[in-house]
Amino acid sequence: AQSVTQPDIHITVSEGASLELRCNYSYGATPYLFWYVQSPGQGLQLLLKYFSGDTLVQGIKGFEAEFKRSQSSFNLRKPSVHWSDAAEYFCAVGASQGAQKLVFGQGTRLTINP
Amino acid sequence: GAGVSQSPRYKVAKRGQDVALRCDPISGHVSLFWYQQALGQGPEFLTYFQNEAQLDKSGLPSDRFFAERPEGSVSTLKIQRTQQEDSAVYLCASSLGSRGQPQHFGDGTRLSIL
Numbered sequence: 001a002q003s004v005t006q007p008d009i010h011i012t013v014s015e016g017a018s019l020e021l022r023c024n025y026s027y028g029a030t031p032y033l034f035w036y037v038q039s040p041g042q043g044l045q046l047l048l049k050y051f052s053g054d055t056l057v058q059g060i061k062g063f064e065a066e067f068k069r070s071q072s073s074f075n076l077r078k079p080s081v082h083w084s085d086a087a088e089y090f091c092a093v094g095a096s097q098g099a100q101k102l103v104f105g106q107g108t109r110l111t112i113n114p
Numbered sequence: 115g116a117g118v119s120q121s122p123r124y125k126v127a128k129r130g131q132d133v134a135l136r137c138d139p140i141s142g143h144v145s146l147f148w149y150q151q152a153l154g155q156g157p158e159f160l161t162y163f164q165n166e167a168q169l170d171k172s173g174l175p176s177d178r179f180f181a182e183r184p185e186g187s188v189s190t191l192k193i194q195r196t197q198q199e200d201s202a203v204y205l206c207a208s209s210l211g212s213r214g215q216p217q218h219f220g221d222g223t224r225l226s227i228l
């Protein structure tokens with residue numbers, strides 16, 4: 001069964017600074033990987049996804065993520081954060097066979113200092 | 115709008131009452147998922163439908179939880195004899211159905227059991 005670990009529960013960065021949110025997954029085969037963002041009282045919005053091919057994927061709102069098989073990681077990055085990026089970020093893994101559910105990490109809460 | 119619609123947005127019930135939560139997926143999406151999100155946690159899978167067939171209900175926490183999607187579109191999650199630990203946000207997601215297709219989430223129903 002797949003699992004996801006997001007080691008950082010809460011991260012604070014200054015507006016304009018770079019950002020990296022960590023995600024490690026456990027799955028025996030090549031997984032489907034996703035990053036979602038959730039603002040308070042809202043559902044989850046898809047930022048980007050990895051299925052196969054190029055290991056650096058681009059998403060919406062200037063985010064990107066890199067799949068590193070050797071490290072079982074799928075870290076999310078943004079070169080310069082904006083105050084509107086403050087939210088909860090979830091990494092999720094889907095299996096390439098078997099159950100179609102997503103397994104989510106605990107989430108990382110991002111706070112932006114002005 | 116064209117997104118996933120959930121109702122009600124908020125539901126307060128007394129312990130022991132039955133509740134029903136509705137999900138209206140994106141038109142044409144054959145797959146529908148229910149997740150439970152406790153405060154400060156990532157969503158956890160409850161159940162999955164492909165059209166009207168419930169293919170996976172491994173995440174339902176007890177036999178008090180029941181989900182249906184009789185015509186392959188709208189789905190209802192029913193919780194009987196509610197308990198305080200059922201308090202959570204219930205998220206519905208839909209997708210096109212092929213494995214790895216991203217899931218699109220509604221804004222959720224926040225259920226509070228008094």
